Amino acid sequence: MATSSKSAASSSGTSGRKAAQRPTVRRVAIIGGNRIPFARSNGPYARASNQDMLTSALDGLVSRFSLQGERIGEFAAGAVLKHSRDFNLAREVVLGSKLSPESPASDVQMACGTGLQSIINVANKIALGQMDSAIAGGVDTTSDAPLALNDDLRKILVQLNAAKSNAERLKLVGKLRPGQIVPEMPRNAEPRTGLSMGEHAARTAKAWELTREEQDELAASSHQRLAAAYDRGFYDDLVTPFQRLTRDQNLRADSTAEKLAKLKPVFGGEDGTMTAANSTPLSDGASVVLLGTEEWAKARKLPVLGYLTFSQTAAVDYVHGDEGLLMAPAYAVPRMLERAELSLQDFDYYEIHEAFASQVLCTLKAWEDAGFAKERLGLEAPLGSIDRDKLNVNGGSLAAGHPFAATGARIVATLAKQLAEKGSGRGLISICAAGGQGVTAIVEK
Numbered sequence: 225m226a227t228s229s230k231s232a233a234s235s236s237g238t239s240g241r242k243a244a245q246r247p248t249v250r251r252v253a254i255i256g257g258n259r260i261p262f263a264r265s266n267g268p269y270a271r272a273s274n275q276d277m278l279t280s281a282l283d284g285l286v287s288r289f290s291l292q293g294e295r296i297g298e299f300a301a302g303a304v305l306k307h308s309r310d311f312n313l314a315r316e317v318v319l320g321s322k323l324s325p326e327s328p329a330s331d332v333q334m335a336c337g338t339g340l341q342s343i344i345n346v347a348n349k350i351a352l353g354q355m356d357s358a359i360a361g362g363v364d365t366t367s368d369a370p371l372a373l374n375d376d377l378r379k380i381l382v383q384l385n386a387a388k389s390n391a392e393r394l395k396l397v398g399k400l401r402p403g404q405i406v407p408e409m410p411r412n413a414e415p416r417t418g419l420s421m422g423e424h425a426a427r428t429a430k431a432w433e434l435t436r437e438e439q440d441e442l443a444a445s446s447h448q449r450l451a452a453a454y455d456r457g458f459y460d461d462l463v464t465p466f467q468r469l470t471r472d473q474n475l476r477a478d479s480t481a482e483k484l485a486k487l488k489p490v491f492g493g494e495d496g497t498m499t500a501a502n503s504t505p506l507s508d509g510a511s512v513v514l515l516g517t518e519e520w521a522k523a524r525k526l527p528v529l530g531y532l533t534f535s536q537t538a539a540v541d542y543v544h545g546d547e548g549l550l551m552a553p554a555y556a557v558p559r560m561l562e563r564a565e566l567s568l569q570d571f572d573y574y575e576i577h578e579a580f581a582s583q584v585l586c587t588l589k590a591w592e593d594a595g596f597a598k599e600r601l602g603l604e605a606p607l608g609s610i611d612r613d614k615l616n617v618n619g620g621s622l623a624a625g626h627p628f629a630a631t632g633a634r635i636v637a638t639l640a641k642q643l644a645e646k647g648s649g650r651g652l653i654s655i656c657a658a659g660g661q662g663v664t665a666i667v668e669k
């Protein structure tokens with residue numbers, strides 16, 4: 225996955241043996257995406273599983289691009305929250321879809337970076353000549369989240385299953401205590417700190433001295449831009465109605481910073497600046513993207529919206545260090561820019577995942593800050609500011625919702641289509657993830 229097209233060194237081979245052909249690095253085309261509209265947790269998709277939603281998004285893509293019965297190179301996808309029966313969720317989805325069951329599938333896990341990481345994984349294989357086509361994305365449901373059993377109860381049940389006599393079974397049942405029967409509810413929290421994503425983000429927002437106003441402005445703008453994109457028909461091609469939902473349920477076109485200013489803080493205590501509107505809602509949904517070589521797309525008369533040309537991952541030590549949990553993209557982007565020999569201003573569009581308005585704003589502030597550049601990035605000068613009119617131009621996660629693993633493919637498909645509409649240009653993608661990680665990429669047309 226690189227813009228340059230140079231041949232890798234050819235194998236020297238041993239005498240009498242034919243040298244293996246080394247592939248040329250190939251351009252990875254983004255052909256198009258599809259998703260079901262995102263719903264709020266315990267809303268219209270409350271009875272749908274991850275498999276149901278991802279299969280619907282995938283089959284919508286298969287229909288749009290006439291891929292029925294096609295054996296694609298690989299389907300890569302994941303979910304942040306999933307049941308143990310879905311240990312390879314992607315493969316189960318392929319088997320229930322209209323693709324050929326001979327399409328291999330891999331399961332990916334990188335928290336909220338899962339969707340984009342899935343896309344990068346298969347893009348690299350296409351670039352290296354290991355396959356010609358792939359579909360990647362993700363899904364999540366907070367409505368059908370897996371409940372865990374208390375450790376003691378789980379051990380007793382496993383032993384019960386293996387018990388060889390009734391006496392042994394009775395002995396094990398006798399060990400059961402009422403308190404062990406209470407299930408453990410999934411928590412949207414970091415295992416190593418016990419703090420929720422929101423509490424972590426609130427600490428970073430305070431450290432960067434963000435105001436409530438700037439966060440509410442970003443949130444209102446996300447809603448207004450998503451509403452405008454729907455109104456101009458930008459999403460008409462890719463939205464697969466699911467459970468009768470035709471638009472993202474969280475979208476409130478009438479959101480204004482003034483209205484949002486009335487909401488109470490939900491993270492960071494009573495004087496906190498983060499609310500239900502400038503934080504993403506808990507959501508359900510699925511999205512996928514079709515990738516391939518230019519030749520593969522051409523042979524099927526499929527469009528090429530743009531090319532995935534660079535990617536980068538980074539992680540921060542939010543456990544022992546003082547860096548914010550969601551700040552890894554602030555490190556990944558400069559490293560990616562250095563390799564791509566680009567500056568932060570060399571982009572027509574910026575797609576920064578709005579986990580929280582504060583996360584976007586802290587990242588932008590970090591890139592503008594001379595101290596951050598010098599002390600954290602080891603750079604002489606800050607990356608500088610971006611033109612905010614180019615940021616999340618078709619709305620972002622605050623308005624659309626954020627079914628964790630589904631966000632990456634939503635963003636890649638949105639950006640590629642925006643670039644195709646413009647005709648040429650370059651876009652930057654930045655996604656923060658739990659665990660102190662970040663996944664970023666560049667799309668070019």
Ligand SMILES: CC(=O)SCCNC(=O)CCNC(=O)[C@H](O)C(C)(C)COP(=O)(O)OP(=O)(O)OC[C@H]1O[C@@H](n2cnc3c(N)ncnc32)[C@H](O)[C@@H]1OP(=O)(O)O
Pocket residue numbers: 336412421422447476479483484487490499500501503504505506550578579580626656657658
């Ligand atoms: C890497 C990452 O991506 S990290 C991010 C991972 N995601 C998260 O951590 C999810 C964070 N979000 C949450 O936990 C929850 O959505 C919360 C805690 C923020 C809010 O939960 P809830 O309180 O259930 O939100 P709810 O939808 O009821 O909204 C609260 C109020 O705000 C109002 N509100 C929310 N958005 C808007 C809006 N755009 N305009 C006007 N009012 C709004 C609601 O109407 C509601 O008002 P009411 O109390 O009068 O009914």
